[in-house]
Each structure stands twice: as structure tokens, then as C-alpha cells.
Amino acid sequence: MALERTLILVKPDAVQRRLTGEILSRLERKGLKIVGAKMLRITPELSRQHYAEHVEKPFYPDLEGFITSGPVVAVCAEGPGAIAVCRTLMGATNGREAAPGTIRGDYGQSRSMNLIHGSDGPDAAARELKLYFKDEELFAFDKLIEPVLYEAAEA
Template sequence: MAVERTLLLVKPDGVQRRLVGTILSRFESKGLKIVGLKMLNVTPELARKHYEEHVEKPFYPLLEEFITASPVVAIAAEGVDAISVARTMMGSTNGREAAPGTIRGDLSQSRQMNLVHGSDSPEAAKRELDIYFSAAELLDYDLNLSVYLAAGDEQ
């Protein structure tokens, strides 16, 4: 099983609704290790870099308007299969369709205002982490409790 790093963003709606602590707590409670954390304003340039595959699509202007409207909280999280674990925890993109127990299923009613972003592949995670964090902002450290999160053959 692979230890992965992933980018998670608490989007503007999550910041404005004061859900940053709630969302961060869910990822930490699951056992993901926070290796980078910061609040920032997404500029139009940063938005275009992050969502480069969507820039030419008709919905992009609304996406950029949304993501630049208020600060976001960028989280670099690490753990065994962190990408799939985080995406499962987030739930379906549309909060109205997301399963109860997921972040979006419990806290969102919208497709766009869905509180959180998570990288969808190892390649996307690397690209997105490089956009939001410098190497110096990503920390390597041992958690003393890691032996209680997964068996030795799972780490």
C-alpha cells in the first residue's frame, strides 16, 4: 500500500460557512497526516493554473469567479492511499447526491458550492501540490501515533 500526498482545498464556501475546522478535523480523525497548511486568496492566474484543463470550457468563468471570491485553505495531507481515502470522504461532487457520512453529503446542497477539492490522481496531486506549496512548506515528520493508525504491513 502506497503512502501518498494529496492536495485538499477548503473552498470559499467552506471558509465563509466557518467549516474549516470541521473539515480539517474529519481528515485528521481519519488518520491523514497534515504536512502543509495555509490560507490564501486564489488569484485569477492561480485559478487558471489549477484548473488549466477547464479554462476553455463554458463554465470556467463562473468557476474562476467562485474560487477567487474569498480565501481558501490549502491542505497537504499524507497517508496510505490518501488520494482515494480523501475523495471517498468528500463524497460525490454534487452535495445533493453525496452519501450521508461524507463531507459533501453532510454539509453541502450544491454541485459548485461543494466545500472541498481533492486531487483525483497521483499525477494531479503532484501538480496541484506544486502549485499551492513550495518544497519548504511541505514537512516530513513522524507521528508517534502512526503505529495505532495502521498495521505495520499497511504502512
């Protein structure tokens, strides 16, 4: 399994509900490495870039209104299979349908206000990370506990 990087956004509803620490803690407890993090307010322009495939859809104005409504925490998480691992931790898009034990299953009640965004594949992760982070804002460092998390061949 390849070492991957993925974008995670702790969305405005999660920030308002003070779930940022809980969400980041779940990523770290799973063994993912946080190699970049920042708090920001997504502008309408950044929203249109991020959600380019949805801009012409009828639901987009509500999506933009929500994602620009308050601060988000953007995170670059790294680890073997990080994209799939994060998607599993997030749970189904609709919090009412998400499995217990997932972030959305434990804290979500909405399809729209669903606490967290995670890249859905390697191409999306590469594109999204460039929207939110400059190269110098992402860090490479040894994590001393990696040898007890997974074998070197898995990275």
C-alpha cells in the same frame, strides 16, 4: 498501499460557513497527517493553472469567479492511499447527491459550491501540490500514533 500526499482545498464557501475546522478534523480523525497548511486567496492566474483542463469550457468563468471569491485553506494531507481516502471522505461532487456521512453529504447543497477540492489522482496531486506549496512548506515528521493506525507495511 503506498504512502501518498494529496492536495485538499477548503473552498471559499466552506471558509465562509466556518467549516474549515470540521473538514480538517475529519481528515485527521481518519488518520491522515497534515504536513502542510496555509490560507490564501486564489488569483485568476492560479485558478487558470489549477483548472487548466477546464479553462476553455463554458462553465469556467463561473468556476474562476467562485474559487477567487474569498480565501481558501490549502492543505497537504499524507497517509496510505490518501488520495482515495480523501475522495471518499469528500463524497460526490453534488452535495445533494453525496452520501450522508461525507463532507459534501453532510454540509453541501450545490454542485458548484461544493466545499472542498481533492486531487483526483497521483499525477494531479503532484502537479497541484507544486502550485500551492514550496518544498520547504511541507513537513516530514513522525506521528506517534501511526503504529495504531496502520501497519508499517501499509505505508
